[in-house]
Amino acid sequence: MNEAGKRSLLLSDKVQYLPGVGPRRAQSLGRLGVETAGDLLDYLPARHEQQECRTIENLDEGMVATIIGEITAISARRSRQGPTVSATLTDNTGRCSIRWFNGAWIMDRIERGSVIRATGTVREYRQLPQLVNPRFVVVGSDAEPVDESEPMRFEGVYPATAELSSRVIGRLIASNLDWMLPLVEEWYPPAHLKQRELPPRRWALSAMHRPQRDGDVAQARRRLAYDELLLMQLAMTLWRHHRHSGVKSPALACSAEIDRRIRRRFPFPLTPAQNNAIQAIAPDLARTRPMNRLLQGDVGCGKTVVALYAALVSVANRCQVAIMAPTELLAEQHHRSIEQYLADSRVRYGLLVGGMPAAQRREMLVRIESGEMDIVVGTHALIQKDVTFAKLGLVVVDEQHRFGVRQRATIRSKALAPHYLVMTATPIPRTLAMTVFGDLNVTTIDAMPPGRVGIETRVTGPMHHDAAWRFVRSRLEAGEQAYVVYPLVDESDKMQIRAATTEYERLSRQVFAGQRVGLLHGRMNTVDREAVMADFTAGRIAVLVATTVIEVGIDVANATCMVIEHAERYGLSQLHQLRGRVGRGNRRGYCFLMTDSPGAMQNERLSALAATTDGFKIAEEDLRLRGPGEMLGTRQHGLPELRVADLLKDGELLRLAQQDAGEIVRADPQLRSPDHKVLRSILSTKYREAIGLMDVG
């Protein structure tokens, strides 16, 4: 069993030294995140296939079955991918055809008269059952015929890659399982397992890899999902618990006088929803305990105004504000709105973007560090890189629909720690908010400013493109403006920029001949981009052809139409963001989701989008279609991916885990008790950052 020689194997050993693994396989396993034996044990099947022993006459199409019989015919035919081997397998009840593609090695293993036990998915081929590329073993000619009363077997299907098939992974695990399982430590005391009706972790891992009975997998899954969620909640709770102890922020008080002065800056009264948000934020700012608040609300609901209110409270208290946007374009947009509200005030504000001349940038950095700059707007990257604030009171993080869980920790201030206000336009489904932002308070702006008429959305197939363009032209003739958007996966994607550029030329010449058309993409320099935006804002450009750089924050009330080309290529939340650029004024917005494929008319995402403009519903749907990792981009942000738990289906378990994590931290904030020893050591490998805040040692 233990082939490693004298020393016993440990779960912390590198996989490379396990029986059946060498350097090459270790590398492939590494790409799946499997570095150690313990990782291999934690590498769970994505699903299980039922495998039944059947006689040939009882095979059903589509099932995974094991049959035993004699090879009564076998031949190989050359093809470009290597020989294709065809065979006939016969038992007492009938004949089954077998085919192996690329089966050069088969002919060395079996011949006419061999008796084999073969397992595969059953298809029908020329009135005979057929197995394609079945797994098999050669058994003696005296092998027992299959016994159909033998209990059903389940086989794990592991997430695989081209270099490592599920079968190879399964074999590796199977051949190491017997020594690994006894080394698995239990995470909780027996009383806890009993109270939560959870099976032991060792049993759960064994049952996932090698289920014995119907129902094993479900029970095992529940246990392992609970473990994942508990760990995540524990990290979150510890983070919150320890972050708040000791760290102090400046108290930013807001008097009636300050409130009055700030409100005078806005050309409209704030909506009740905005006032509610301010009422939640203001007391937080006034405390020395750092605020950590998520301000969520659909695109265009007026978050920026609320954030600016908070910023001005900070400035009134002689503390600086950093406003961090996900893109330069959005930073510029924020800077423009600040300009509009603060033009004749004494507040000193500035923009920090990548395209700035070096000298100007240096001067800006000096002014930030000396405290001469009150409000700095820039991108996440820029503000964090080499900027030190003299006295930072508040950081506004405009995430739009990207979330930077980790980024928040890294901004520098000489004085006290700042308060944080994170804005997001993707309303986050409750379960998800609880998981990912467990340490944030959430404020929701749930109503739009008055006078919004709404947006009409159409999925537009190839037959209706012309009609859509005609409609857009009619809006232009009425003096309104339009966006035409091209997919762009990221801003450096040259091909897409070329597509937008080509299309821009085509549209200017044909569809919108006689209108002024502008082009905007992420590769343009700041000056050109600013010029195009200024022209569009002032109405000098009627149609803006753009890559998805416009997705965030652009605010031109006279723009009523949006045409999104190749809409099927975007994610749901992204489409919703894009669409939020129109219908912002008091005129109806129109959004055409264009697709070239007639099939896309049935596209789930597109129909979901056409059916509602409710950001919450769309977010739920997006979570269902894409899963949380992708929706939040959490993978880049240090949140371990959930492998077993499903945030949509495991809401109940999540609540349990949250409650239990709370109890653990309340009772034992350093996880010093012997009951928490295992949890502590697991946390320190999986959630090092959260633990970093604890007094480790």
Ligand code: ADP
């Ligand atoms: P968000 O940041 O949530 O997308 P903004 O703060 O950019 O929304 O506001 C969207 C638009 O609504 C802007 O044009 C803004 O001037 C306008 N707006 C914001 N608050 C109000 C209000 N209370 N009354 C009228 N218009 C408002």
Ligand code: MG
């Ligand atoms: Mg905005």
